[in-house]
Amino acid sequence: MTSGTITDGPALRDPHTPDSRIGHGPDYLHAEHTLRSWFFTTDHKRIALLYLASITAFFVIGAVTAGLVRLALVVPDGQVFTNDTYNKLFTIHGVVMVWFFLIPSIPATFGNFLIPLMIGARDLAFPKLNLASWYVFMTGAFFTLVSVVLGGVDTGWTFYTPLSTAFSNTWVVPALIGVTIVGFSSILTGLNFVVTIHTMRAPGMTWFRLPIFVWTHYATSLIFLLATPVITVALVLLIAERAFHIGVFDPAYGGDPVLFQHLFWFYSHPAVYIMVLPGMGVISEIVPAFAQKKLFGYRFVAYAAIGLASVTFFVWGHHMFVNGQSDLASVAFSVLSFAVAVPSAVKVYNWTATIHKGSLKLDTPMLYAMGYIGLFVLGGLTGLYLATLAINQHVHATYFVVAHFHYIMVGGTVLAFLGGLHFWWPKFTGRMYIEAWGRISAVLIFIGFNVTFFPQFILGYLGMPRRYHVYPAEFQFLNILSSAGSTILAVGYIFPMIYLVYAIWFGKRAPANPWDARGLEWTVASPPPAHNFLTEPQAPKVPYDYPIQARETGRQHS
Amino acid sequence: MNPTDLALRLWPPAASATAVETDWLILAFTVLTLLLTVPVFVAITWFAIRYRQGEPADRSHGTIRSVLIEISWMLIPFLLTLIFFVWGARLFFISKQAPGDAMVIEAIGRQWMWKFQHPTGQSEINDLHLPIGQPIKIRMISQDVIHNLYFPVFRMQMATLPDRYTEMWFKPDRTGTYRLYCSEYCGTDHSRMDGTLTLMTQADYAAWLQNAGAQQGGQAGAGRAIYESYACGTCHDPGAKVRAPSLAGLYGREVRLADGRIVTADEAYLRDKILNPNRQKLAADYKQVMPAFRNVIPTDDLDRLVAYLKSGRATAQQEASP
Amino acid sequence: MSGGTSVGVRLASHFATVEQQKHAAVLGMWAWLLTELLLFAGLFLTALILRLTHPEAVQAAARHLKFWIGAVNTVVLIGSSLTMSGAIQLSRLGWQRGMVRFMLATAALGTLFLALKGYEYYADYHEHMMPFLSDRPYALTDSPPSRLFVNLYYVATGLHGLHLLTGIAILLAMTRQASRPGFLAAHQNRIEIFGLYWHFIDLIWIVAFPTLYVLNR
Incomplete structure (x- = not known):
């Protein structure tokens, strides 16, 4: 192993690793077969699949609890569960969905798999650290599952003190430990991405030749690095407060319960963009590929990602307009929250302009992308309603907020996740899924989602508070409508789990580039070889070099 | 009127001038929202049909790309929405400055009930009776966790914090029976921490105080x-x-x-x-x-x-x- | 004496050049230190805010902190940074055995810091200055905010101690590797990268000492 003792001179290689420039190895799925080769792999592609399996499991837990919550809300008098059970159900739904699905969803799976391929690298900069971050994630997951198995938590995913520190009688500490640990997994992933994007780009792959997917992941990673430590401190203090009554959040000792909310939202608002930005990256890949047209306004879209990641650090106070925050602070947070909508709007208009005069194929990923644009726009604009101080005084903590963030989280992140999953599934597995099933479930999810969540905007404006198990009877009709929609949504989620898994064994073999898309990941075989590139990757001179381009005469194509 | 009379209601009742203006604010904002989004949705749908692969569409003279377009669709919607920021902030500031002659109701939130005390000493649990035509200021505090006193009919809510007073004020202008809630999640019976708000004429209120007068002085x-x-x-x-x-x-x-x-x-x-x-x-x-x-x-x-x-x-x- | 063995870095298979590999490692460590800095900054900021809002209580609590132990510990850690720098210099020259000695000296100073810190905690325990222990009544019961300050002191110094302990463990493990010949020829940059982390722990203490001990006297 040590034959390659090297000075700073030209690189010699460890003879045991096949050189991608020389050898023709098997693809990464078949390079090795043992269980050990999966659980101790340092291949970013295999780690991505480990993450994909884990977050899918968590998505199922989160979705089942959501289904139970919707079931409970069919009747207004809370007869399905006890109040405590209901509170635990929505807490588990929130904790699992936010920290164990949405935050790692796109970065840890697609980001892990695709960033090295897109920039022409053999792996992430720190492959062992990448594996370690999955184990850290699973350790955190273990603690959270322990708390759920022992009897659950009932604080809500926001863990507001003093409820969480002094009044709740549930398993708060294991849940908090789990969430704290998962934060380290995010930090390690973000660190790996930042270093990889900075140092591992193939020769000729300049910053402005990078796909937008890489740009948005770079912005996301910055948020991981800069915001996560703050939630770590906040949660550590919260654990200490609950276990030892140290007093930081207790007014009896000169502490302040609202301080926790500041620390919490200083992370958790940027965390919204941890969930949203990678989704924007996915959409920015899908839309040009299925319009066969160069992405409109590439630089603006790239800068918008960085802009979002920056401004998002200054808007956390809009979660606390009615929590006794000073009025001037509220006004400042309000106007900054309006400003944060600007880069989002840039992206939406540029995607629309990309479709204009393209040559559209309405395949499954594109259907998801179009659904995404519609739902994200609604979610974003209702966010502006919430940023308007006078409206916020009314709809704060009502179902309006619930509807708003589900339009962003489900309409945004989950749809982008599913779109990306269908877009890159052939690359991940080397197989094609059945297109018709894909289209059916995309349409089902879009319809089911809107039936589930649109009534909640109305419920919220009517004044139904969130996290209510027992609610006034006049809200029952809209709640039943919402619950009915969730069953359609559930069917839409179950279909892909079946036909995508089916495709792994029985699907048609996928060509290297089934969508005729641009980008380095499509220049390698499907599935990619174990070391990604058999020949030195050639960076394209322009990103998104599709046949149709703005301000050029359209060329003929098939 | 009982608040549960209607099986399906699509717009909440309003019982103060601020509430009515908040409704106008959100309606006007919705109009702007539609102006900004409907073109995008129509465009996406239209492009999807018009420019589908295989459709004989003119794809030459592709979209003109210019910095001017980018800047304008960045700034124009932003400036338009800022109108609503200003409007919302103005209403917000009005709702923060209680008039000097406001009648002060003391409210205490605790797991899981509201306690209200009238200036004349009478107190109520979960229900609140108030006169119309008179500014009312609610001073509130929590005895345990954070709660949030919410009156949908005034489009108004405010957190109650342990060890710190918070305030809100409104001027009811319509009699009737409405709802009040705790809107900050506060533990097991959070969803039972609600009550009835009865708005009555000054005369009725005075009579009610007489009858309810528990603790005089x-x-x-x-x-x-x-x-x-x-x-x-x-x-x-x-x-x-x-x-x-x-x-x-x-x-x-x-x-x-x-x-x-x-x-x-x-x-x-x-x-x-x-x-x-x-x-x-x-x-x-x-x-x-x-x-x-x-x-x-x-x-x-x-x-x-x-x-x-x-x-x-x-x-x-x-x-x-x- | 092993003056000037070859110095270098063995290329990991996924990097194209050694330069790229070294750049990645340095950038990675800096990014990690940035997140660490934010972690501690939150705690120090809370301590400073507390000082502004409850000056008397914080002063009363700070009077119980062992200023001299803190001061000696500051000197000890600065000394350990010096020996670490020495180890880095020697590693660049390829003097592997000298480097190992400096690394051991660094680990020893780090351990001395922890021992002094442990003694300080012990003294605090005797003075009933551990308000989070429910079976040991707190000395300054009449001043609740002081309790909070003392608790923050434990969180901050405990977290710092944990970092130092990790640092010593990594250092000893690396010393073991470096005691075999050929270490510097393949892994010289590990010393450089670890040096960054060690200096960072030192730096955190240099901020913690005035924030907790000095400003409030």
Whole structure:
């Protein structure tokens, strides 16, 4: 192993690793077969699949609890569960969905798999650290599952003190430990991405030749690095407060319960963009590929990602307009929250302009992308309603907020996740899924989602508070409508789990580039070889070099 | 009218001018939203049909790409939405400045009930009766976790925090029966921490007060009873055996502390001194003998006691006593 | 004496050049230190805010902190940074055995810091200055905010101690590797990268000492 003792001179290689420039190895799925080769792999592609399996499991837990919550809300008098059970159900739904699905969803799976391929690298900069971050994630997951198995938590995913520190009688500490640990997994992933994007780009792959997917992941990673430590401190203090009554959040000792909310939202608002930005990256890949047209306004879209990641650090106070925050602070947070909508709007208009005069194929990923644009726009604009101080005084903590963030989280992140999953599934597995099933479930999810969540905007404006198990009877009709929609949504989620898994064994073999898309990941075989590139990757001179381009005469194509 | 009369309602009732204006605000905002989004949705759908692969569409003279377009669709919608920021902020500031003649209702949130006290001393649990045509200010505090008092009919809510007072005000202008809620998740029976808001004419309200009049004499009157029950007078009355500062006329006066600072005996000072007399706020020339009443005196009793000390009555009654 | 063995870095298979590999490692460590800095900054900021809002209580609590132990510990850690720098210099020259000695000296100083810190905690325990222990009444019961300050002191110094302990463990493990010949020829940059982390722990203490001990006296 040590034959390659090297000075700073030209690189010699460890003879045991096949050189991608020389050898023709098997693809990464078949390079090795043992269980050990999966659980101790340092291949970013295999780690991505480990993450994909884990977050899918968590998505199922989160979705089942959501289904139970919707079931409970069919009747207004809370007869399905006890109040405590209901509170635990929505807490588990929130904790699992936010920290164990949405935050790692796109970065840890697609980001892990695709960033090295897109920039022409053999792996992430720190492959062992990448594996370690999955184990850290699973350790955190273990603690959270322990708390759920022992009897659950009932604080809500926001863990507001003093409820969480002094009044709740549930398993708060294991849940908090789990969430704290998962934060380290995010930090390690973000660190790996930042270093990889900075140092591992193939020769000729300049910053402005990078796909937008890489740009948005770079912005996301910055948020991981800069915001996560703050939630770590906040949660550590919260654990200490609950276990030892140290007093930081207790007014009896000169502490302040609202301080926790500041620390919490200083992370958790940027965390919204941890969930949203990678989704924007996915959409920015899908839309040009299925319009066969160069992405409109590439630089603006790239800068918008960085802009979002920056401004998002200054808007956390809009979660606390009615929590006794000073009025001037509220006004400042309000106007900054309006400003944060600007880069989002840039992206939406540029995607629309990309479709204009393209040559559209309405395949499954594109259907998801179009659904995404519609739902994200609604979610974003209702966010502006919430940023308007006078409206916020009314709809704060009502179902309006619930509807708003589900339009962003489900309409945004989950749809982008599913779109990306269908877009890159052939690359991940080397197989094609059945297109018709894909289209059916995309349409089902879009319809089911809107039936589930649109009534909640109305419920919220009517004044139904969130996290209510027992609610006034006049809200029952809209709640039943919402619950009915969730069953359609559930069917839409179950279909892909079946036909995508089916495709792994029985699907048609996928060509290297089934969508005729641009980008380095499509220049390698499907599935990619174990070391990604058999020949030195050639960076394209322009990103998104599709046949149709703005301000050029359209060329003929098939 | 019972709030559950309607099986399906699509717009909430409004019972104050602010609430009506908030409705106009959100409606106007929705119009702008539609102006901004409908073109995008129509465009996407239209492009998807018009430019589908295989459709013989003109794809030449592709979209003109210019910085001007980018800047304009960045700035114009932003500036338009800023109108609503200003409108919303203006309404918000109005809702923060209670008129001086507002009637003050004390509210206390605790797991899982609301307690309201009228200025005349009557108190209610979970239900609240208010007169219309009169500004009403609610001063509130929590006894345990954070709650949030929410009146959809006024389009208004405010958190109640432990150990800190918060306020909101509104001017009801329509009678009827409406709902109030706790909107900040507060534990097991959060969803049962709701109640009924009854808005009535001034005359009806006066009559209601008569009938409901449990504790006459108001906050301060009730406070006198608290003063007695905690035996504050044993030390603080003039002529008491234990030498403690007289509380007569203390409120609003300047007090010299043992460490030389001079502070004004405001409400926060009174509360602090009762809950925790040892907090470096010992008055000059006195020894530290008073026990702390934190976790001893309930918040509503404390409120009444402070109201009593604030009222002139403490002075009069103490001077009358031997 | 092993003056001037070859110095270098063995290329990991996924990097194209050694330069790229070294750049990645340095950038990675800096990014990690940035997150660490934010972690501690939150705690120090809370301590400073507390000082502003409750000056007397914080002073009362700070009077119980062992200023001289803190001061000696500051000197000890600065000394350990010096020996670490020495180890880095020697590693660049390829003097592997000298480097190992300096690394051991660094680990020893780090351990001395922890021992002094442990003694300080012990003294605090005796003085009933551990308000989070429910079976040991707190000395300054009449000043609740001081309790909070003392608790923050334990969180901050405990977290710092944990970092130092991790640092010593990594250092000893690396010393073991470096005691075999050929270490510097393949892994010289590990010393450089670890040096960054060690200096960072030192730096955190240099901020913690005035924030907790000095400013409040």
